[in-house]
Amino acid sequence: MANPPLIDIRGLCVGFRGRSGAMLPVLHGIDLQVCRGESIGIVGESGSGKSTLALAAMGYLKHGLQKISGEVIYDGADMFARSPSELAKIRGGQLGLIPQNSGQALTPTMRIGRQLDEALRLHCSLPEGAHSDRAIDLLTQVRLPDPAAILRRYPHELSGGQQQRVAIAMALAGEPDALLLDEPTTGLDVTTQAHILDLLRELARARNMAMVYVSHDLGVIARVCDRVQVLYAGETVLEGPVRAVLKSPDHPYARGLLASIPRLGDRSLPRALDGRPPAPGADRTGCVFAPRCALATDHCQTLHPPIITGEAGQATRCFYPEQTSEIDMTGSGAPLSCCAENSPLALSLNGVAIRYDRPGALARFMPARSRPPATVDDITLSLTLGETLGLVGESGSGKSTILKTIAGLLPPAEGTLTLGDGTALTPRVEQRRPDQLRRIQMVFQNPDESLNPRQSVANILGQPLRLYFGLKGRELRARAAELLETVRLGAHYLDRRPGQLSGGEKQRVAIARAFAATPEIVLCDEITSALDVSVQAAVLELLNDLKARHQSTFVFVSHDLTVVRALSDRVAVLYQGRLCEIGPAAAVYGAPSHPYTKVLLNAVLEPDPDHVPHLLTEDATELSPPACGCPFKHRCPVKIGRLCDTDTPPWQEATDGHAIRCHIPLQDLSKPDPV
Template structure:
């Protein structure tokens, strides 16, 4: 078959044979075409088959998977009919992959230079002497500082953003005409993500490369892609221009995905998509999305809708694409406002002069090294958190936000300062020395429920632990209480007997939340609790935390690197850099001018799912390993740096004069009125 498209996938089904000898399809009759120089975004929740499709474009299937029918052509070559040698020539050469997690995709025992040299050797006929120059040239193309020194580094010595750039460099080594990108910025800081996306945009434009960009992040897609393909349960449900799709999606699923994204300019919480997508192999009659769709009727549940091409050049798999407006106007769900906080003025938790350091002060270490100890990781944190308040902590990785949470939880001992509970109790540093009462009052929810739930314990056992420990419940009382907790997190009684491996990511996080609330805590510490979740699930978890707060008046400390998520849930926001406070205040005030220069940089880098906004990159995405010994913590990256004063003097705390912004403090040498 000959076609004009560069990447041409037609009616591809991919599946595996289950233990019961049934063929389970992961992709169902998927077609996708990409022209030379075109960039296409591939969107969907985890499990929708988007990564499988991207890898299939290279003729690669993960262990166990295979193509059942359909065709894959790249540059008019049938990728499914090639032998290993021929595939090797194309992979990494003309068609290159940039993987999701570069930290794990770079071979840990090989130096960076050797890994890129390997790609060069395979896909170019450069002479040995030209290699080093070419490697340095590629590394500078991906805007890595000091490439000559980088060649001799190992992957683990680089930051996440640098690793991602090395992966891009490795892909560029083969001078590809097409790039497949598998969630290339997921897990990176906002500023790093914005920089990488700009780099990819520029590279694609300069070299006229075709790109298939797989992501669950519509913000990233809107920045990089001309067109977008939305997948659901192994099927394509929408293809169209990314502009049209982001402004007015014509498929209910795409609509739901968009409304579940928290946005900076939105006052309300994002609206969650209820339910979960069907598992591969689950019997689907009719439209796969019908169970979660507000427009679904009998026709949807019995007949599978075809992918129809509209006049607007979009293709939609929905019977009711013309009624999409009803979703927006008469939305079945009222947008949730942030739970109002009762202003009690009562301090629940006080952080006084908190300083934390990871530097070991062992006898032998001190004896053998005579360098002065590095500055504390976290220093000079003074925050009073009021009862029923949600305090958001934001900052890039390395800003010390998780460190502060762990110190409050008693997992790390502070070097200096204290944590005061309810104005009168000074908490003991170590969690094992704290009285049971204090333990109950402070609970923590972790980022990744896969790691925080014991995989061998059933949900019942997980919930029973705090109930037994703090309330001595047993027998029927224990059971009833557990069921009630599950109901509060909107899970049914039948979940009690399940193991974490039998739950989806969102369900696991709900169990983790239920476990925290089992202790009837006064303060709940949330450490990036939604970062590992899909956007739709994230919205549901945020909503749940909000409801629980409304019902119980719980105080949250909410750590996240996502500024929009923090805005959606927090009453007050603290911006941290290198373990020092830059700005703190009511969330509306922090997200409005005047800004601390660092807050400005962070907000500028946020990618909104809006084709008409572009991020502004005012500072480099350098990762600093330790804070400066004196002066402002942000001095080395600050785009508005004044001069020596920033290096030598601790910036003053400037208080906002506006009455509505009470308690808004910015630590900066620049006068407030110039910080706009």
């Protein structure tokens, strides 16, 4: 590298002390150098040490972890040798962090405006009167609608994606020299993610800013990074230019990760890597990846491979990098289980409207037209047994709101919910009978908000097993261990607490808890967003298997349109709480008709540095739906005039249950992409 690195990590080993008193490493001799203006991506499965490495670059380790050896040099000095006052000046200012969980960055009892003002006072030299304008400018940069209104809100009044954008704005407030990004776009929809990534690329160039980008999403890495470093079980197994690593990686593990990614044009399950990484402290004789490697020989089992640098600039820890190209990178997972024809009804929603506003006594007597539009309105859907319905749309489109209403956490203002046997589903969860509670389970987007940090994994999984099936003692623990195996964790996780798990591991525990009740309907709210691509592929296989064996019905909410494509029988597209397109997955993805659906699909990232998403040149999201007309009218590239401003679009039936809500005739919508 021509310039001296701003971040220079040398031989870093980090570990924790086990029950026997021995030190168990989680990072093994990591080297990482990042220069100003350079972006490097850190990839690997959950538990590989990616987040630990990123936090160590700030001179910070989670509770229980210790630095065993090595140095973390930032701007010429070791971060672990600096005083607390020096670190306080650097963190949040010169060195910014965007955490994976926005809940860790936002204070729930403070309004957004006050939190941004605090960041600006601590890390900027702006005059006090300029803070408000700067805060609005930051929220505008991250594409939050109506920034002035956002500043007055509390974090719980924002969607998960909106919270994440606020966290990104706070990290950028100090105009850092280096930015550490730990899965910062996992909660963002595809259009916002693409715009945010472009913003980060522009800022990195304009400010000559160094970026360390931790992500499971190889499409994100392809879009923003210059180099990639692949970690496996706490050590570097591959490092090189992003183009070489993603086009033709020299390590079997990297090829396995690429094969685990679902593709937009292919409705099939991706192929998960066999096995799982070793636990900390496990025997590391030979190549650490050998038990899962298709190329492994006896030589690999006994000797630790050195780093070998190839012609394309890839440095790989493998004895046979030249044979890696023989490994197929295309997905070939289990056959997809399809919903049987004429399956009985599982659940129906009829004319459901949902409001967050709580009108006072006088407002109840006001005419309906004077009230703000409902957050979600006129939702009519029918779900059959064994069906998977994908709900897609940008942050704030009402996807999670609909799930909460089905779960009984948010009663509808209008409309009804009915189970397949004709029984009316009680609106509030506390009023539902135990059999209704068991039949409908929900997996939340953020496992930190659904897992009790004071309970062990065994206790968390044991609650539904005791409540619904009366299990106890050894039988309960054995069943809990089986559930962990289904989500690719082992029985050794039973005695751990959530704080001792990675983000992906916590999400897998939350999934296992939902499945413990053997539900008929599973509500999945971004359940794969925190998972690495290999575990994601395994979870998709698990959902597919449950669907085949138990005729389980899934309502699957995700910003990842490739995951929805791989798993769903039907797809419903939401914008501002209104349905705009619904139909079989093959029809919606193969021939999208609504202009908004085309905008979403055009923004999807691929794990290919040559892929460029097609975004609207002038695009701004909105905070609330309009009072009349088409909800997409302000952003639509093919708006046809006053009709779109004043009249609600009609439903137009295509074929095989494919319907579009738009004023433009179907024959015109099917013409070449207008965006």
